[in-house]
Amino acid sequence: MVKRTRFDDSDCPVARSVDAIGDWWSLLIVRDAFDGSRRFGEFQRSLGVAKNILSARLRTLVAGGILESVPAPDGGAHNEYELTEKGRELFPVIVALRQWGEARFFEPGEPHSELTDRRQGLPLLPLEVRAHDGRPLTPDETVVTKLDGTTTPHRPSAR
Template sequence: MKRVGFGKADCPVARALDAIGDWWSLLIVRDAFDGLRRFGDFQKNLGIAKGMLTTRLRKLVELDVLELVAASDGSAYQEYALTKKGRDLFPIVVSLRQWGEAHLYARGETHSVLLDQAGQPVGQLVLPSKAGRPLIWSDTSVKKVAARRR
């Protein structure tokens, strides 16, 4: 089946998924948030084939989610660092984590835990209205754009 591109879609969700929606890309971003910066560290942690990792890293750099920077240890190597655009994915990664914790683990089953700087578990993400009231999906609607003429 041929992959459909959504890079020109009217829907922001479709465009975002087109850019970073495959699982390898999101796991690379997750690992970057966890402090991984080197190709070999990503490869070892993910168990991903080198060619696949090269392709995903290249795309994340092209999208300005990651950037190549001089190695932090002063060696001749380069490392991957999150850009502002990449750091802006943090709530997405956290929301996926929290959804997984809530729906994909049996009661009492162990898993990694996201902690704040004080060592406390991070609270549940809440989507606030402009006035600060927590929203659920039924409190929202999408204003669609007019259909394009061909």
């Protein structure tokens, strides 16, 4: 089996974040946890993933502090999984992926799920990246600044 490249010591926050999540199964587990799944069987039924893969991904998410294994509230012998504070902080990431998917991977009028505000029942506004002063930013208006003071500008997109 090919050994997975690790990025947990990278100086790039994106690489470390991807390393913590692991793979797309893990993001779907986190999505399901936001949707209320807590039990192994709920994740397995929702995702249709093999039990050994699900077990491995849940262990990784628990070890990474994204999920925690907690006793079942009914006092049963099984444990359940719940998002930690670190895991709940992934909400904007899941929303961004959802909104990107809604905009880019469905034909007009094609049915799909939609995330709505529980109180008002309305779809969420699109997420935006904003500057400190509140103005919206594009990739061309940002630069990566390393802690040593060097910068890496984002390359202008090819249009």
